[in-house]
Every structure is written in C-alpha cells, then in structure tokens.
Amino acid sequence: xxxxxxxxxxxxxxxxxxxxxxxxxxxxxxxxxxxxxxxxxxxxxxxxxxxxxxxxxxxxxxxxxxxxxxxxxxxxxxxxxxxxxxxxxxxxxxxxxxxxxxxxxxxxxxxxxxxxxxxxxxxxxxxxxxxxxxxxxxxxxxxxxxxxxxxxxxxxxxxxxxxxxxxxxxxxxxxxxxxxxxxxxxxxxxxxxxxxxxxxxxxxxxxxxxxxxxxxxxxxxxxxxxxxxxxxxxxxxxxxxxxxxxxxxxxxxxxxxxxxxxxxxxxxxxxxxxxxxxxxxxxxxxxxxxxxxxxxxxxxxxxxxxxxxxxxxxxxxxxxxxxxxxxxxxxxxxxxxxxxxxxxxxxxxx
Amino acid sequence: xxxxxxxxxxxxxxxxxxxxxxxxxxxxxxxxxxxxxxxxxxxxxxxxxxxxxxxxxxxxxxxxxxxxxxxxxxxxxxxxxxxxxxxxxx
Numbered sequence: 001x002x003x004x005x006x007x008x009x010x011x012x013x014x015x016x017x018x019x020x021x022x023x024x025x026x027x028x029x030x031x032x033x034x035x036x037x038x039x040x041x042x043x044x045x046x047x048x049x050x051x052x053x054x055x056x057x058x059x060x061x062x063x064x065x066x067x068x069x070x071x072x073x074x075x076x077x078x079x080x081x082x083x084x085x086x087x088x089x090x091x092x093x094x095x096x097x098x099x100x101x102x103x104x105x106x107x108x109x110x111x112x113x114x115x116x117x118x119x120x121x122x123x124x125x126x127x128x129x130x131x132x133x134x135x136x137x138x139x140x141x142x143x144x145x146x147x148x149x150x151x152x153x154x155x156x157x158x159x160x161x162x163x164x165x166x167x168x169x170x171x172x173x174x175x176x177x178x179x180x181x182x183x184x185x186x187x188x189x190x191x192x193x194x195x196x197x198x199x200x201x202x203x204x205x206x207x208x209x210x211x212x213x214x215x216x217x218x219x220x221x222x223x224x225x226x227x228x229x230x231x232x233x234x235x236x237x238x239x240x241x242x243x244x245x246x247x248x249x250x251x252x253x254x255x256x257x258x259x260x261x262x263x264x265x266x267x268x269x270x271x272x273x274x275x276x277x278x279x280x281x282x283x284x285x286x287x288x289x290x291x292x293x294x295x296x297x298x299x300x301x302x303x304x305x306x307x308x309x310x311x312x313x314x315x316x317x318x319x320x321x322x323x324x325x326x327x328x329x330x331x332x333x334x335x336x337x338x339x340x341x342x343x344x345x346x347x348x349x350x
Numbered sequence: 351x352x353x354x355x356x357x358x359x360x361x362x363x364x365x366x367x368x369x370x371x372x373x374x375x376x377x378x379x380x381x382x383x384x385x386x387x388x389x390x391x392x393x394x395x396x397x398x399x400x401x402x403x404x405x406x407x408x409x410x411x412x413x414x415x416x417x418x419x420x421x422x423x424x425x426x427x428x429x430x431x432x433x434x435x436x437x438x439x440x
Contacts, residue, residue: 068430075433079426092429097437102429189427202427261417273417282414291402296394298407303431305410307394322414327393 046147046163052184053177059083060183063217064156064207065095070200070301080217089218099222109229112222141277144168144257145175153178155187156207165278171255171329172279173199173302183209191302191324199302200324246272249285252336255329274323281323281330285337288316297327306330312339411435 061082068075076095081088087106094100103110141147145165153160158180165175178188187207191200220226247270254274261275273282281304288309298305306321319337321330399407415428415435 066426066430068427068434070431070434073434073437075430075437077426077429077433079429081426094433186427202430204426271413273414280414280417282410282417284410284413289406291406293403293406294394294399298394298396300396300411300434303411303414303435305407320410322410 044142044147044149046149047142049149049161049163049179049184050141050147050177053179053186056179056184057186058088060185060209061211061213062185062207062209063213064204066202066204068200068202070303071299073300076205080213082211082213082218091218091220093222100224101220101222103218103220105218107230110220111227111229112220112224113227140257141165144172144276145278150176152181153188155180156204158187158207158209160187169255170326171332172276172325175278178203180209185209193326246270246285248341249337249339251283251333252338254333254336255325279324281321281325281333283333283337284318284320284322285339286318286320288318293318293320297331299327304330306334308334310337310339313341408435 061084063078063080065076065078068077075097078093078095080091083089088104089106090102090104092102101112103112144167146168148164148166149161150164151162153162155178160178160180163177163179165177167174173191173193176190176192177186179185180187186202188203189201190198192198249270251272255276257276258274258281259276261273261280270286271282271284273280293307295308296306298307302324304321304323304325304327306327308319310317310319317339319334321334323330325333396407412432412435415431
C-alpha cells in the first residue's frame with residue numbers, strides 16, 4: 001500500500017487536472033483560514049478599543065462631572081447623557097462662572113443663558129455637525145498614529161485601559177486616551193507634545209455609567225433667558241464633502257491624512273476644517289478688517305492659532321489657521337494658502 | 351499656583367514617551383515646496399492683545415471648536431473645548 005505522503009508528493013508533481021482543483025482549493029481555503037486566524041490573534045488590541053470609541057461616546061448612558069484644562073484655564077461641567085428612543089439626549093450644566101445649562105434632544109438644543117459669568121452660552125451652542133455624523137466614517141488612524149495599549153488605570157471609580165496614540169510624524173500631537181473597560185467610554189484624555197508635556201487635559205472626576213437616569217435629568221432646571229437652536233449638521237447617512245469648499249483660494253499643502261471634515265461658519269470670509277480622525281484644524285481666509293491682528297503664532301494649550309497677511313488683487317487678506325496641531329504645522333498650512341481671486345462672500349465686506 | 355500644580359501633576363502621571371519621529375519616517379509626509387526648514391515661528395504673546403484683537407481671536411477659536419466634532423474631540427471633550435474657547439481672553 002502506498003504511503004499517504006507519497007501520494008501527495010506525486011500529486012504535486014502532476015499537472016493539475018480537474019480532479020486536482022478541488023483539493024487545491026481546499027488547501028488554499030485552509031491557508032486563508034489559518035492566515036486570517038493568525039491576523040486576528042495579532043490584531044492590535046488598542047485598535048479594537050478605538051473601534052468602540054465612537055459608538056461608546058454616543059450610545060453609553062452616563063452622568064457625572066468632568067474637568068477640562070488647557071492653557072492655564074480649567075473648566076468643569078456636569079453632564080447627563082443617554083441614547084433614548086433613537087436620539088441622543090444630553091444636559092450640560094456649567095459648574096463655574098455662571099449657572100447656565102445646555103439641554104440637547106436629538107438635533108434640538110435649548111440653552112439657558114447665565115445671568116452672570118464669563119461664558120456666553122449663546123455662542124457656545126455648536127452650529128455644525130455633531131459627532132455621530134462621523135462615527136461611521138472609519139479614519140485610518142493607524143497610518144498617522146501608532147496605537148498601543150499601554151496600561152490600566154482607575155478613573156472616577158471605573159477601571160480603564162490606557163491607549164497611547166503616538167504621532168508618526170512631527171505634524172500632529174500625540175494623544176493618550178483612558179477608556180472605561182466595560183463600555184469603551186472615553187473618561188480621560190491628554191493631548192501632548194513629544195517629550196511628555198501635556199497641553200490639554202480632559203477627565204471625569206465623578207461618573208456613573210447607568211441606564212437608570214430619570215427623564216428629569218434631561219429637563220431644564222435653572223431660570224433664565226432661553227434660546228432654542230436647531231442643529232444644522234448633515235443628516236444621518238449623508239456623505240461628507242469629498243473636497244473642501246474653497247472659493248477663490250486653495251491650500252497648497254497640508255499634512256497627509258487630514259481630510260475635509262466640516263465647514264466652519266465664517267461670517268466674514270471663508271473657512272474649511274480638516275481632520276485626521278483625531279486632530280482637526282480650521283483655515284479661515286478673510287479680507288483684512290479694520291482691526292490689525294498680530295502676525296505669528298499663539299498657543300492656548302494644544303490649540304494653535306497662526307495668522308499671516310496676504311495681498312491678492314489689491315486686497316489684503318488675513319489667513320488664520322486654528323487647530324489642535326503643533327505651531328509649525330499651522331504655520332506651514334497658513335503659508336501654503338494661495339488666493340486666486342477675491343471670494344464672492346468677501347466682496348461685500350469692508 | 352493651583353493650575354500650575356495641576357499641570358505638573360498631570361504630566362508626571364501621564365507617562366508620556368518621547369516620540370522622536372521625523373517627517374521622513376514610516377509615513378511619507380512631504381514638506382511643502384519653497385518653505386525653508388529653518389523658518390522659525392514667531393510667537394505672539396496673548397497677553398499683549400487688546401480687547402478688539404481678543405474678540406477676533408475668540409471668534410476663530412469658537413468657530414473652530416464648534417466644528418471640531420470628530421475623533422476624540424467629540425462628545426464631552428467637544429463641549430469642553432467650546433466652553434473654554436468662549437471663555438478665552440476674559
């Protein structure tokens with residue numbers, strides 16, 4: 001009787017006939033299965049956590065208090081958040097500087113303005129697209145950031161994993177995210193520059209992840225002047241713009257991986273925002289106004305503002321780049337702006 | 351100062367590692383043509399801005415924050431940035 005191995009060897013040297021094809025297909029299928037299993041086992045655990053992040057931020061129900069610090073300023077806000085009857089509901093209450101609050105139900109936002117305090121909440125209401133419009137869009141973060149699961153921690157009483165997102169080039173900052181273990185909710189984050197300096201810090205100091213949040217937590221509690229705002233972001237499933245709406249000017253360069261994310265509302269000119277899925281910067285091109293702005297870079301925590309002047313067709317423009325990017329990136333982006341003709345919207349501006 | 355201590359504390363506990371990645375590393379990011387690498391970025395002291403200039407600066411910060419609703423900037427962080435931008439310079 002011929003040993004099985006011999007038969008296999010002979011089959012390998014024989015030109016493939018119709019009978020050989022099924023066997024070959026089986027072998028290929030096995031190899032593919034083994035390769036897929038190996039790949040799955042080697043899949044970066046940090047990437048798996050990041051995949052949960054977008055969903056967790058919107059779909060997790062929670063309430064608590066968070067602090068946010070950048071550039072020497074610290075703010076704290078109380079928040080209640082839930083996904084209820086197919087819509088996101090949120091209530092945010094300022095904890096310092098005034099008694100204002102924001103209540104959001106789906107795309108409807110009601111803001112109660114504080115009678116005193118520095119923050120003008122009527123300006124704070126986001127007028128652009130909200131986060132969930134983008135959660136289905138998978139950004140290839142791994143191309144621009146090296147993600148690693150670097151440890152575990154405890155934040156606001158919850159066990160978390162720590163994900164380090166190290167920028168792969170010098171054009172963006174590195175990030176560190178603390179995600180709650182059972183839900184993937186972002187409970188703490190740092191934005192920093194190479195070398196370890198933390199520029200921006202966000203953290204829940206008090207948190208309760210629970211589906212048991214009464215309706216009353218999402219009702220307006222404080223007295224004061226109310227304003228209502230309907231968010232005008234893209235509808236669910238609506239495609240994002242494939243190219244920025246730049247009218248009369250163009251961007252000669254931006255770091256790879258940044259794509260048009262939204263169009264900020266600029267009442268005096270034109271603006272385009274770019275994001276790499278983690279960081280974002282906005283470019284404003286406006287005819288220079290009577291107020292002379294200083295040229296150069298300013299920084300507030302991780303946020304950079306770079307301004308330069310440009311003259312085209314006898315009109316002086318102010319180019320402003322704002323974003324959570326290093327100053328050099330903002331400068332390079334601003335320096336690459338070319339104005340071809342006066343933007344239509346600028347024609348009527350002083 | 352409390353804020354200073356806060357930042358030192360955060361930095362100390364964060365465990366940041368040095369990311370000494372140059373542009374020509376694993377990701378090919380090209381330098382824009384015509385921009386010398388030796389250019390230095392002139393830093394503007396925010397304390398030196400007058401009220402009108404601050405108004406302009408605030409508007410840019412706010413408009414950027416209002417639309418910066420992608421990635422990890424979404425959710426509570428997005429709101430926090432908005433409030434912070436609104437409060438800048440006062």
